[in-house]
Amino acid sequence: MDKKKSILAVFPHPDDESFGRAGTLIKHADNGDDITLICATMGQMGRRMGNPFFANRETLPDVREKELKDACDKIGINRMILWKMQDKTLQFRDPEFLANRILKVIEDVKPEIIYTFYPEHGVHPDHDALSKATAIAVSELSVEERPLIYGAAITREREEELGRPDMVVDVSDVLDQKMDVMRAHRSQSELITLPLDMRIREAPELKEQILEPFSKESYWVYPIS
C-alpha cells in the first residue's frame, strides 16, 4: 500500500466529483488517503429533475445536497465543504476571491494532489472558473508546497490541444462501486444509469462491454509556472 496522502477535490457541482472521477477517489479512499471535497454550489440550476421528474427548481438544491452526502459516504470522502454559492455564477465572481477561499482549505488540509477540471477544458463555465481559481491558489504557494493538480479535461479537442492524458486510472476493479456512487446522484444520473442498468439486465454477459466507457478516468497535470 502507498503512503497515506491528503487529497483535495475542488468541484463546482454536486456530481462533478462522481461522474468520471468517482473511481479515482474510491481508490484513494481504499488506500486510506484523507479526502476533502470542496463543492462550491448546490447545483441549483441543474435542468435534470429526475426521469420521470421528482424535483423542481426550488426543491432541487436540497435534493442534490442529500444525493451528494450519500455519494461522498459511498466514495469514502472524509470532509465535505459546501459553499452553497449560486450555480452558474462562478464566472462572474472575482477569481482572486475564489482563489483565496480555496487557498484557505489548501493551507488547512495540505493536499499532495488536487483534483479539479482542467482550465479551459471544463466545457461548463463554472468548471473553468473554479479550476482557474484553483490554479491561482496553488501558484500562491511556494514551489515546494505546491500540490500536483490533476485536471479533468472534457472538451472534444482535449487530446489535440493537451496531448495524451498524463494519468489514466483503470477503475474496472471498483466499477460496481463507482456505478453505485453515480446512482446516488439520482436526479442527475437516472437519465444515464437507468438505460445502462436495463441493457445489463437484458444481456448480463455484455456487462463489461456496456460499462467499458466508465472503466477509465483520465487526467492531465496542469502546469503552474
Add this chain to the structure above:
Amino acid sequence: MQPIEINQVQKEIDKYVNEPIFLHMETSTGSYVRVQDPETLPACAYIRNGKIKFSEGKIVKNEAWFSVGLKLDDGWVYSEGLTDWEVLEEDKLLLAGHDKEGNLKIGLELSKTPFDCGE
C-alpha cells in the same frame, strides 16, 4: 409538479395581481450542448428575485403546452412552453416546461417572498 390545469393556475396567478412580487424566470440550452454539437450556441436567460408588479396575468393553452403573460405598468413578462405547475409554501407559484425526459426547459415562478439565492 403536476400537469397544468388551466383554471386552477389562472386562479393562482390572480392571487399575485397588483402587489409587489418576486419573479424567477429562466430558460437554457444547458452548458453542455457544445459537447454534442460544437456548432450550437449555448444560450441561457435567467432572472431571480426580479421585483415586479403586474395588473393583468393570463395563462393560455397553445398546442401541448401553455403560455403565461403578465402585463406590467411599464412592460411585459411572458413565458412559452410551460407544462407543469405546483404551489410551494403557499406563497410561491411554480410553473415549468419539461421535455419528455423530465428536463426543465423553461421556468416561471412568482413569489410573495424572495427566492433562496445561495450563500
